[in-house]
Amino acid sequence: MTVDLTVHAARQRVSEPLLDARLVVDRGGFRLDLPLTIDSGEVVALLGPNGAGKTTALRALAGLLALSDGHLTLAGQVLDRPSSRSWVPTEQRPIGVVFQDYLLFPHLNALDNVAFGPRRHGLDRRQARRQAADWLHRMGLAEHARRKPRQLSGGQAQRVALARALAVDPALLLLDEPLAALDARTRLDTRAQLQRHLAAHPGATLLVTHDPLDALVLADRLVIIEHGQVVQEGDAATITAQPRTDYVARLVGLNLFRGHARGQTVLLADGFRLTTAEQHDGDVFVAFPPSAVALHPDRPAGSPRNTWPAAISGIQPNGDNLRVQLSGPIEVAADITPLAAAQLHLVPGQRVWAAVKATETRTYPAAPA
Numbered sequence: 267m268t269v270d271l272t273v274h275a276a277r278q279r280v281s282e283p284l285l286d287a288r289l290v291v292d293r294g295g296f297r298l299d300l301p302l303t304i305d306s307g308e309v310v311a312l313l314g315p316n317g318a319g320k321t322t323a324l325r326a327l328a329g330l331l332a333l334s335d336g337h338l339t340l341a342g343q344v345l346d347r348p349s350s351r352s353w354v355p356t357e358q359r360p361i362g363v364v365f366q367d368y369l370l371f372p373h374l375n376a377l378d379n380v381a382f383g384p385r386r387h388g389l390d391r392r393q394a395r396r397q398a399a400d401w402l403h404r405m406g407l408a409e410h411a412r413r414k415p416r417q418l419s420g421g422q423a424q425r426v427a428l429a430r431a432l433a434v435d436p437a438l439l440l441l442d443e444p445l446a447a448l449d450a451r452t453r454l455d456t457r458a459q460l461q462r463h464l465a466a467h468p469g470a471t472l473l474v475t476h477d478p479l480d481a482l483v484l485a486d487r488l489v490i491i492e493h494g495q496v497v498q499e500g501d502a503a504t505i506t507a508q509p510r511t512d513y514v515a516r517l518v519g520l521n522l523f524r525g526h527a528r529g530q531t532v533l534l535a536d537g538f539r540l541t542t543a544e545q546h547d548g549d550v551f552v553a554f555p556p557s558a559v560a561l562h563p564d565r566p567a568g569s570p571r572n573t574w575p576a577a578i579s580g581i582q583p584n585g586d587n588l589r590v591q592l593s594g595p596i597e598v599a600a601d602i603t604p605l606a607a608a609q610l611h612l613v614p615g616q617r618v619w620a621a622v623k624a625t626e627t628r629t630y631p632a633a634p635a
């Protein structure tokens with residue numbers, strides 16, 4: 267009988283996510299209420315605009331902020347549950363943290379920075395250093411072991427910080443904007459290396475980032491929060507195909523409108539009508555990429571298109587193209603080539619005609635599936 271129960275309990279444990287949390291934190295007038303589960307080996311990216319609650323969530327997980335309600339369970343251990351007054355302090359949580367600005371100890375060399383974690387977890391100096399040397403080797407930093415942080419490049423320092431976090435074999439790895447402080451080139455290399463190390467990490471990983479590319483490359487699943495609440499969650503392909511808020515649409519580089527569909531016509535709240543390729547009935551989102559928006563000096567001929575007069579409110583470089591912000595009956599972004607911009611003599615304030623083919627739009631129901 268006892269054996270059966272044990273087996274049952276073990277099976278239950280296997281099917282449970284490694285991290286199982288509902289993070290409720292009240293801070294002044296702000297409330298975070300974030301259900302969050304992460305499986306072993308899974309990388310989840312937490313995205314959101316400024317002030318959405320990402321740092322609050324990280325701090326609650328790390329034990330730097332107490333939950334007001336909800337629970338936080340990691341590898342079967344309750345780390346924080348206000349209702350049962352359960353609380354495990356930061357230093358006893360099996361969690362590794364990598365911050366944007368590395369936070370390495372400036373007076374310790376790379377080896378001792380990495381050895382710090384294992385030392386704190388009870389290994390003696392020699393064992394801790396051996397473990398640290400092994401991690402530096404895996405990170406391709408063996409020859410930099412004796413260097414102080416100021417003698418390392420940004421990318422190297424970030425890898426030392428990652429080695430330090432992983433050296434304690436954490437059940438949960440927290441990455442707070444880990445690539446934000448790096449220049450573009452280093453970022454590319456470090457992102458690729460990080461991807462390899464995360465794939466090998468058996469624990470759960472939560473990556474907080476503003477950068478959609480980091481999230482798309484590094485994460486298995488995206489959780490997007492706004493005002494302390496989840497607004498969208500899923501894999502990159504689903505979110506990219508069907509954004510559900512303006513923030514998510516901008517994140518994935520799409521123009522997004524909400525309206526009421528009847529057949530191939532969608533009536534937006536301000537009375538503007540968009541013609542779509544697909545037929546729908548009811549509340550829908552209509553999305554199209556900036557590259558689908560064509561600009562013309564005069565009203566374009568041919569009618570099965572959406573056309574409207576617009577004014578140019580901004581122009582910025584965007585990769586090899588220019589991203590043009592348009593105001594008018596609807597606000598959209600358009601991507602055009604520098605050559606087209608020169609031919610149209612585009613300047614802010616100028617009036618143009620915008621056009622989007624119905625076949626370039628995607629329409630999907632606004633009520634969550």
Ligand SMILES: Nc1ncnc2c1ncn2[C@@H]1O[C@H](COP(=O)(O)OP(=O)(O)OP(=O)(O)O)[C@@H](O)[C@H]1O
Nearest residue numbers: 293294295296314315316317318319320321322323
């Ligand atoms: N020490 C504090 N006391 C009270 N409110 C706070 C405190 N720190 C942050 N807040 C509030 O909590 C909310 C969430 O902030 P948080 O820093 O978690 O957002 P974030 O998503 O990390 O933003 P960012 O991307 O700008 O770092 C904000 O409304 C902020 O004003």
